Amino acid sequence: MPVDQVIISYRRCRNFINVLLLRSMNLFQPVLVEGPSEQLVVSANGICWSEQNLEYRIMVNDIFDIAIRNDDGEVPFNLVEKEGNNLAFGLSLRRIRHRALDERTVHVEQKDLLLCIDPFTPCSIHCGICANKLIGERQYLQIREVPMTTMIPQNYFCARNKLAVYPTEEELFYGLNYLVISIDLLGIGVTTSKDYGTIQCSRCKQLVGELVGEYLGRSVAVQLYADALRLVTTDSPFEFKEIFGHITPTQIMIRLLHDADPINMEKTRLFLKTVRPDGQLQHLHLQMDSKQIHILRSELDTSDLEMKSNADLPIENDTSSESDFDILLSDTSSSSLNPQTGDDSMKRIDPVPKPEAAEPLKSVKYLKLRGFGGFRLKYLFSGSDDELNENYDVTSSWRDQGTRELRISYSMMVDLVSEFNTYERVAAALEMNSPPIKTTHPRLTYIIFEPDEEFYARQEKITKIAG
Numbered sequence: 001m002p003v004d005q006v007i008i009s010y011r012r013c014r015n016f017i018n019v020l021l022l023r024s025m026n027l028f029q030p031v032l033v034e035g036p037s038e039q040l041v042v043s044a045n046g047i048c049w050s051e052q053n054l055e056y057r058i059m060v061n062d063i064f065d066i067a068i069r070n071d072d073g074e075v076p077f078n079l080v081e082k083e084g085n086n087l088a089f090g091l092s093l094r095r096i097r098h099r100a101l102d103e104r105t106v107h108v109e110q111k112d113l114l115l116c117i118d119p120f121t122p123c124s125i126h127c128g129i130c131a132n133k134l135i136g137e138r139q140y141l142q143i144r145e146v147p148m149t150t151m152i153p154q155n156y157f158c159a160r161n162k163l164a165v166y167p168t169e170e171e172l173f174y175g176l177n178y179l180v181i182s183i184d185l186l187g188i189g190v191t192t193s194k195d196y197g198t199i200q201c202s203r204c205k206q207l208v209g210e211l212v213g214e215y216l217g218r219s220v221a222v223q224l225y226a227d228a229l230r231l232v233t234t235d236s237p238f239e240f241k242e243i244f245g246h247i248t249p250t251q252i253m254i255r256l257l258h259d260a261d262p263i264n265m266e267k268t269r270l271f272l273k274t275v276r277p278d279g280q281l282q283h284l285h286l287q288m289d290s291k292q293i294h295i296l297r298s299e300l301d302t303s304d305l306e307m308k309s310n311a312d313l314p315i316e317n318d319t320s321s322e323s324d325f326d327i328l329l330s331d332t333s334s335s336s337l338n339p340q341t342g343d344d345s346m347k348r349i350d351p352v353p354k355p356e357a358a359e360p361l362k363s364v365k366y367l368k369l370r371g372f373g374g375f376r377l378k379y380l381f382s383g384s385d386d387e388l389n390e391n392y393d394v395t396s397s398w399r400d401q402g403t404r405e406l407r408i409s410y411s412m413m414v415d416l417v418s419e420f421n422t423y424e425r426v427a428a429a430l431e432m433n434s435p436p437i438k439t440t441h442p443r444l445t446y447i448i449f450e451p452d453e454e455f456y457a458r459q460e461k462i463t464k465i466a467g
């Protein structure tokens with residue numbers, strides 16, 4: 001079975017990596033004769049997996065030196081697990097080249113939010129449920145993002161010990177899933193509760209925002225939840241539009257991380273909530289490692305086969321493995337897997353020597369790795385009243401500890417949870433945990449930061465497969 005993808009995870013400040021070889025039947029790959037000759041070779045500069053007449057070489061020597069012998073000359077413990085067709089193992093590291101790792105990592109910057117309100121087009125803001133007009137038709141001549149990236153605009157508009165800043169009637173501020181405008185713009189479409197600081201649609205009673213700050217005993221700004229609202233502009237007066245365009249899970253998380261509450265040196269926390277269009281409240285508790293995780297992933301397209309005749313494996317044989325394949329460790333120089341220099345220095349030691357003529361041509365494939373940054377986290381999703389009840393203890397203890405609840409849109413919640421589901425299997429396989437199951441306990445996953453175009457390309461592929 002061909003190797004579809006190689007995934008290597010490295011947690012900052014650790015001295016080991018986890019490696020996962022994902023293998024599957026692929027009808028478009030050359031047919032291989034099935035046989036027992038699977039072999040994993042680990043040397044200081046890379047990993048080599050061979051099966052029948054196909055050999056995969058994964059070079060990591062520009063980033064890591066893999067420890068093949070420890071200081072006492074013993075083989076470091078390498079746990080290998082085979083789950084289905086997939087293979088996972090951990091490797092100790094002798095050296096990590098952080099600069100090379102960072103250079104290999106795709107850097108994703110925070111992008112601008114796609115606000116659908118502009119200073120040139122008059123617009124009105126309506127309730128997303130009953131279409132009631134909440135803010136009448138007007139033009140916001142000055143539109144800008146809240147100058148500090150946060151889901152808690154109070155920190156900017158009524159920050160302690162700072163000169164209070166409030167929007168005028170011509171100004172509109174915005175951030176992830178919210179708008180901040182002057183309180184003087186509120187009309188009969190909304191009712192405000194001074195006691196709770198909340199703003200509701202006066203017709204359907206939906207919660208649409210909250211009061212921000214207080215100046216001389218009076219709130220002067222309001223924060224409106226963009227997902228609870230719809231927009232009508234004068235150039236398309238019959239269309240109810242979303243306030244913001246789509247945002248990828250990567251971009252959601254980059255922004256949310258600004259508001260993560262540190263709970264100790266190693267963990268931070270986010271408490272997210274949303275309201276489903278039918279009114280169902282949903283919670284998402286996230287507990288994240290503060291230190292970044294690096295994921296090195298092979299390109300999905302592995303169609304280029306390099307044909308080589310009987311490429312010798314530069315290995316030292318060690319058949320003590322209890323797995324159903326051989327694990328071999330090679331402590332030769334870092335050039336041992338290098339195609340230019342590796343073939344002359346080592347001799348192949350086979351358990352059963354075969355006559356030269358009987359060996360088939362061997363295809364050698366080099367798997368190139370790309371690096372991604374991200375975070376390892378545990379998540380607890382409560383999507384129904386039953387689940388909210390089951391997880392009530394977590395919710396109330398987080399509230400007691402002062403963790404802020406951040407409101408995101410329902411589509412953001414769907415995207416985040418589906419992204420977490422996607423990487424849950426990868427995380428379990430890499431860390432050699434049992435496959436994920438539905439549980440009331442927090443579940444381990446990763447968020448991997450990828451550029452927008454790669455996210456949308458991936459979604460398109462999934463849609464094509466599903467369709």
Ligand SMILES: [Zn+2]
Pocket residue numbers: 127128129130131132201202203204205206
């Ligand atoms: Zn309404």
